Amino acid sequence: MGLRNRLIKWARIKSPWIIHFDCSSCNGCDIEIVAALTPRYDVERFGILLRGSPRHADILVVSGSVSHQVAPRLRRIYEQMPEPKFVMAVGACACGAGVFRDCYNVLEGVDKVIPVDVYVPGCPPKPEAIIQGVVELIEKLKAA
Amino acid sequence: MSELEIPEITIPVGPQHPALHEPENFTFKVDGEYVVDVEARIGYNHRGIEKAAESRSYIQNLYLFERVCGICSHAHTTAFTLNIEELLDTPKPPRAQYISMIVAELERIHSHTLWAGVAGHEIGFHSFFMYLWRDREVVMDLLEAVSGNRVHYAVNTIGGVRRDITPEVEKKLRKGMDILEERLKTYRTLALEEPTLIKRCEGVGVLKPEDARRLCAVGPTLRASGIKHDVRANDPYLAYDEIDWEVVSYDLCDVLSRILVRIDEALQSVYIIRQALDKLPDGPYKVRVPRNVPEGESVMRVEAQRGELIHYVRSNGTDRPDRYKIRSPTLGNIPAVCHILKGGYIADIPIVLASIDPCFSCTDRMAFVDVNTGKKWVWTGEQLRRYARKWRG
Amino acid sequence: MGFREEYEQIVEGLKQAIGAENVVDYKIPRERRIFVTVKKEAVVQAVKYLAEEQDFWHCSTITGLEAKDCFEVIYHLARDHAISLSLRVCLDKEKPEVPTITDIIPGATLYEREVHDLVGIKFIGHPNLKRLILPDNWPDHIHPLRKEWTIERIREELRKAEVIP
Numbered sequence: 001m002g003l004r005n006r007l008i009k010w011a012r013i014k015s016p017w018i019i020h021f022d023c024s025s026c027n028g029c030d031i032e033i034v035a036a037l038t039p040r041y042d043v044e045r046f047g048i049l050l051r052g053s054p055r056h057a058d059i060l061v062v063s064g065s066v067s068h069q070v071a072p073r074l075r076r077i078y079e080q081m082p083e084p085k086f087v088m089a090v091g092a093c094a095c096g097a098g099v100f101r102d103c104y105n106v107l108e109g110v111d112k113v114i115p116v117d118v119y120v121p122g123c124p125p126k127p128e129a130i131i132q133g134v135v136e137l138i139e140k141l142k143a144a
Numbered sequence: 145m146s147e148l149e150i151p152e153i154t155i156p157v158g159p160q161h162p163a164l165h166e167p168e169n170f171t172f173k174v175d176g177e178y179v180v181d182v183e184a185r186i187g188y189n190h191r192g193i194e195k196a197a198e199s200r201s202y203i204q205n206l207y208l209f210e211r212v213c214g215i216c217s218h219a220h221t222t223a224f225t226l227n228i229e230e231l232l233d234t235p236k237p238p239r240a241q242y243i244s245m246i247v248a249e250l251e252r253i254h255s256h257t258l259w260a261g262v263a264g265h266e267i268g269f270h271s272f273f274m275y276l277w278r279d280r281e282v283v284m285d286l287l288e289a290v291s292g293n294r295v296h297y298a299v300n301t302i303g304g305v306r307r308d309i310t311p312e313v314e315k316k317l318r319k320g321m322d323i324l325e326e327r328l329k330t331y332r333t334l335a336l337e338e339p340t341l342i343k344r345c346e347g348v349g350v351l352k353p354e355d356a357r358r359l360c361a362v363g364p365t366l367r368a369s370g371i372k373h374d375v376r377a378n379d380p381y382l383a384y385d386e387i388d389w390e391v392v393s394y395d396l397c398d399v400l401s402r403i404l405v406r407i408d409e410a411l412q413s414v415y416i417i418r419q420a421l422d423k424l425p426d427g428p429y430k431v432r433v434p435r436n437v438p439e440g441e442s443v444m445r446v447e448a449q450r451g452e453l454i455h456y457v458r459s460n461g462t463d464r465p466d467r468y469k470i471r472s473p474t475l476g477n478i479p480a481v482c483h484i485l486k487g488g489y490i491a492d493i494p495i496v497l498a499s500i501d502p503c504f505s506c507t508d509r510m511a512f513v514d515v516n517t518g519k520k521w522v523w524t525g526e527q528l529r530r531y532a533r534k535w536r537g
Numbered sequence: 538m539g540f541r542e543e544y545e546q547i548v549e550g551l552k553q554a555i556g557a558e559n560v561v562d563y564k565i566p567r568e569r570r571i572f573v574t575v576k577k578e579a580v581v582q583a584v585k586y587l588a589e590e591q592d593f594w595h596c597s598t599i600t601g602l603e604a605k606d607c608f609e610v611i612y613h614l615a616r617d618h619a620i621s622l623s624l625r626v627c628l629d630k631e632k633p634e635v636p637t638i639t640d641i642i643p644g645a646t647l648y649e650r651e652v653h654d655l656v657g658i659k660f661i662g663h664p665n666l667k668r669l670i671l672p673d674n675w676p677d678h679i680h681p682l683r684k685e686w687t688i689e690r691i692r693e694e695l696r697k698a699e700v701i702p
Contacts, residue, residue, distance in 0.1 A: 024189040028214025028295040031258065035284070038277035068700055069672035070188045099211050102199065103192040104681055104691045105672070107701065124214065124295050184647075187654075187670040194655075195681050195688065230567075360596050360644025378619040379569050443570060443613060443621050445597065454597045454613060456623075467682075471598035471648070479644050 012058060013141050015047030016134070018088075019057035019081070023074055023110065025064025028124035029091035033061060036127040043131055054080040059137060060114075063124075065093035065106040071113050078114045086141070088133055089116045092123040099123070152180065170482075170497070177489050182482040186475070197468040202228055202302060202437060205465070210296050212470060215258070218244075218251045219448035220470070221300040223455040226381055227444040228302050231437050231459055238383070238425040240304035245382045246317070246420050247290060247299045249413040253324060254283040255449035256406040256413075259501045260331065263403060266494045267344040272334070279327045286320045289313050304430030314421055325414045332407050335400070345400035349484045349496035352397060361480040362473050363451020364409065365500050368402040370395030375447035387419050399499045406501075435463045448473055450501045474500070540568045544620070547591055548573060554586040555579040571622040577635060580626045584612060584638045587624070592616050596638075599648040601656035603684050608633045608658060612645075628658065637663040655682040674700050 089110045092098030097108040120133040173181040257280040264272030291297035356369040374391040376384045392408040394401040437459040451473035460466040477500040559579035587593040593614040600611040607627040637660040649660045650669040657680035676698045
C-alpha cells in the first residue's frame with residue numbers, strides 16, 4: 001500500500017462523514033441519531049460529521065422500514081455516494097421491518113434494496129448503541 | 145424590465161427529509177425570489193398501519209400505534225387506550241390517569257425543546273440548537289426513569305398504565321422540573337431579546353387567524369395565530385380538568401409567535417407535572433379488562449405536541465378492530481403551511497416549513513427544475529439553508 | 538342533563554335546514570360527542586349548515602370505511618375543538634361517489650384525497666383529486682382499505698404489477 005492510499009485510509013478512519021436517510025421510519029431512531037450528534041454524546045469529537053448531501057458522505061445511516069415509494073429514492077441516494085461507501089441500518093425496522101412486518105407498503109428491511117454493512121438492532125437503539133455501530137464499522141474499515 | 149419575460153420556475157422539494165416525521169414532497173412554483181404556488185405530495189412514509197391494525201388484536205395494536213410516530217408515541221397510545229376503554233366502559237383508574245398525564249407532559253417538553261432546537265438550526269443559530277438539545281437530555285433521563293426507555297415509553301395499556309411512579313422517581317421528577325423551569329425561562333428571555341432570532345423570525349410566515357380557521361390548522365400553529373383552542377382544555381381527557389393551567393396563545397401570527405407558544409407551553413407542562421405529582425392519588429394503577437371489545441364506535445381526540453390528534457375506532461365484538469383511523473396533526477397543518485409559503489421568499493422555505501413542526505431535519509434535499517430548459521439541479525437542505533442565510537444577510 | 542338537550546337542539550336545527558327525512562338517525566353517547574347519519578343527497582347542505590350556522594368550522598378529519606352493505610364516509614367536524622360531531626353518510630357499493638365539501642371547508646382537501654386513495658371513494662367537484670398517499674407506481678384498482686384486499690392479495694397484485702420483485 002502506497003503512502004497516498006495509507007494517508008487516505010487514515011483520514012477516512014479518523015473522520016467518517018455520515019448522511020442520514022429516513023425510509024418511512026417512525027422518527028424514534030432519527031431523534032436518537034441526532035441525539036448522538038448533540039452535546040451529551042457528541043460524536044463530532046471523533047470526527048463524525050452529519051452531511052446534507054450524499055456526495056459528501058462515507059457512511060449512509062438508514063432508519064425505517066423502507067416503503068415502496070421511498071425504495072427507489074434510497075437506491076438513488078446510495079448510487080450518488082462516492083466509493084468506498086458503507087451502509088448502517090439503524091433500528092429493528094431497518095434490520096427487518098420490525099413491528100411493520102405485515103404492512104402492505106413496506107419492503108422488509110434495508111438490505112432488500114442496498115447492501116448493508118452494519119446492523120444496529122433495537123426499537124429504537126440507544127445513542128450508545130448507534131455509536132457502537134459506528135465503531136464496528138470503523139473496525140471493518142481498518143481491516144479492509 | 146416589464147417587457148422581459150421572466151420564466152416561471154418549478155422547484156420540487158423533498159422527498160429526502162430523512163429527519164423526522166413524514167417525508168413530504170413540496171413542489172414550488174417560483175417567480176424570482178417569490179414563491180407563487182405550492183403543492184404537497186406526501187406518502188413517502190406510508191406503511192399501511194390502518195390496514196395492519198385490522199388483522200392484529202387490540203394488545204398487539206398498542207405496540208403498533210406506539211410506533212406511528214417516535215416523537216408523539218405517548219399521544220397515540222393515549223388516544224388508542226382511551227378509545228378502547230370507552231368502548232369497554234372501564235376508564236383508567238385515577239392514579240393511572242395522572243401517571244399517563246405526567247408522561248404526556250414530559251413528552252411535550254421533550255418534543256418542544258427538540259423543535260425549538262431544530263428551528264434554531266434552520267435559521268443558522270447553531271448554539272441555540274446545541275444548548276436546547278443538551279437540556280433536552282434532562283427530560284430524556286426523566287422519561288427513562290419513569291418508563292425504562294428513552295423513546296417508545298410503552299406506559300399506557302388498556303385499563304391503566306404499565307408502571308407506577310415510585311417515591312424515588314417522584315423525587316427525580318421534581319428535581320428535573322426545577323432545572324427545566326430555569327432553563328426554559330432562559331430560552332424564553334432569549335427568544336424575546338436575542339436579535340438573531342427576532343430579526344429572522346419576526347413577520348416571517350404569517351398565518352392570519354381567519355386563514356388558520358378556514359384551513360383547519362391545529363395545535364401550536366393555530367394558537368400562534370391567536371386562536372385559543374387546545375383539546376386538553378376544550379375537550380378534557382385524562383385528568384386535565386383537575387389541574388390549574390393556562391392555554392398559551394400569541395397573536396403575532398408569525399414564526400416568532402410559534403417559537404414563543406412552544407416555549408411557554410413547555411413551561412406550562414412543568415407546572416402541570418408539579419401539580420400532578422402533588423395531587424397523585426393512591427390506589428391501583430391498572431385494572432383487568434376483557435380481550436374482546438363489544439360492538440360500537442368511538443372518537444377520541446388528544447392534544448399531541450403538534451396539535452389535535454384524532455382516532456376513530458369501529459369495533460365488531462371480536463378482539464380485533466373492524467376499522468381504525470388515525471389522523472396525525474401534521475396532515476392537518478399541511479394546507480395551512482402551503483398557504484403561508486405562497487407569497488413568501490425562497491429563503492424562508494426551511495424555517496416556515498419547520499415552523500409547523502413537521503420535524504424537518506438536517507438532510508432534506510431539493511431539486512430545482514428550470515421549466516424552460518428542463519435543466520435540473522439539486523440542492524441539499526444544507527445548501528438551501530446557507531443560501532437562505534446569505535440572502536437574508 | 539344539560540348537554541343532551543343542547544345537542545338535540547343542534548340536530549333539530551339540522552333537521553329543519555336539510556329536511557327531517559334526510560336525517561336518518563343520531564346518537565349522543567356522551568358529553569361532547571354527537572353521531573349523525575344523513576342521506577347522501579343532503580350531505581353538502583348539512584355540512585354547510587353546521588359550518589356556517591352552528592359554528593362547526595373545524596374539520597378534524599374524514600374517515601372512509603367499508604361496512605357490510607355500503608361504503609361509509611364520516612366527516613368529523615368540531616366546534617371550538619370541544620364538541621365533536623361525526624356526520625356519517627352511506628354510499629352505494631357500486632358507485633361510491635359523494636360531492637366534495639372543500640368549497641365550504643377548504644381545510645378538508647387533503648382528507649378527501651386520502652380517502653380517495655385508500656378507500657376509492659370519488660369526491661365529485663374536488664379541485665385536485667390526485668394521488669396523495671400511495672406510491673406513484675401503485676396500480677389504480679387497488680384500494681387497500683377495502684375488505685376484499687387482504688394483505689396477501691395486495692402483495693400478489695403488486696408482484697404482478699412489478700412494484701415489488
